[in-house]
Amino acid sequence: MSFFSRKMDYALLVLSHLHGNPDGSSAREISAKFSISRPFLANIMKTLCHHGYLSSHRGVHGGYVLIRKPEDIALADIMQSLDEPFHLTDCSKDIEKQTCSARNFCPIRTGMSGVHDRIRTILKDVTLAEILDPTIRPSISRQFGLELVSHGTHK
């Protein structure tokens, strides 16, 4: 399975398309452009609207408009709105409920938590703005609260 669900992927296409069309667009248009099932995409757009990414307008010339700034939309946000918050393992859910049978002697608990944080940092840091224009990358220097100096091998 993929890391991002199709809903997630389609949502990014929707948000990208709407960013390029400030006057808005309908589910019909977007599903046609990207060859995505219309009812499925419509459901996703309902959800995005519900979570405050889009405003909607009904009727013959209705549709959706992007109302949040791309730089304020992190991948982690979309993920949480559409599917569920990111977590590394089943156990990381269990740990909060303290039901994991291994929790008191788990040899990988701390280490995994570090990996979890590193991936989550990326998801919280990368925004729609960066997806649309990867040359921006405001994120990398914030990623660990560290200063970065290029070595030159990094083109």
Add this chain to the structure above:
Amino acid sequence: MSFFSRKMDYALLVLSHLHGNPDGSSAREISAKFSISRPFLANIMKTLCHHGYLSSHRGVHGGYVLIRKPEDIALADIMQSLDEPFHLTDCSKDIEKQTCSARNFCPIRTGMSGVHDRIRTILKDVTLAEILDPTIRPSISRQFGLELVSHGTHK
């Protein structure tokens, strides 16, 4: 769904346990210790053996022994052996096959590829050794081929 499958999670427990038991251990012991279904765990251990992580010994006092160094086992390796290689979206598989209908005008293709690389870098960089002892972290400075200087907020 979780980022790591249960197979992946259990495999890490197995590898960790075997690292702490250089004389080896059986599926029965490990399944009992962590309260994991024995036949399921046995399948996972067969796979790990098959992929060269473990050596096996049949018979009454048989079992498995870890034969690869923890610092040579990256998360990405285990993932590939047990499930499939990491990929961000369904589309990233399609792109290789060039079947994605949006591939020629996709607004997120380049940006997503960047995110893909950043996550994959973590998975290739974090090893079992780091999972077992998170204070090691040889990885972070290699992560982007960059020099890192702490700001002080990073404890």
Add this chain to the structure above:
DNA sequence: TTGAAATGGTACTAATTTAGTTCTATTATT
């Protein structure tokens, strides 16, 4: 005022993947 095109909301079904089981064979020890 009627019809078409849009969203709103909910429930349902189908497809796929993951998780787990079962069975039989083989090997090694006691």
Add this chain to the structure above:
DNA sequence: AATAATAGAACTAAATTAGTACCATTTCAA
């Protein structure tokens, strides 16, 4: 000979994801 282990393959069940369907409501325009 009995027992405890791995080897390998096939199978089943549970859960998740992907996608449909239905009906209601709103808006616009002919």
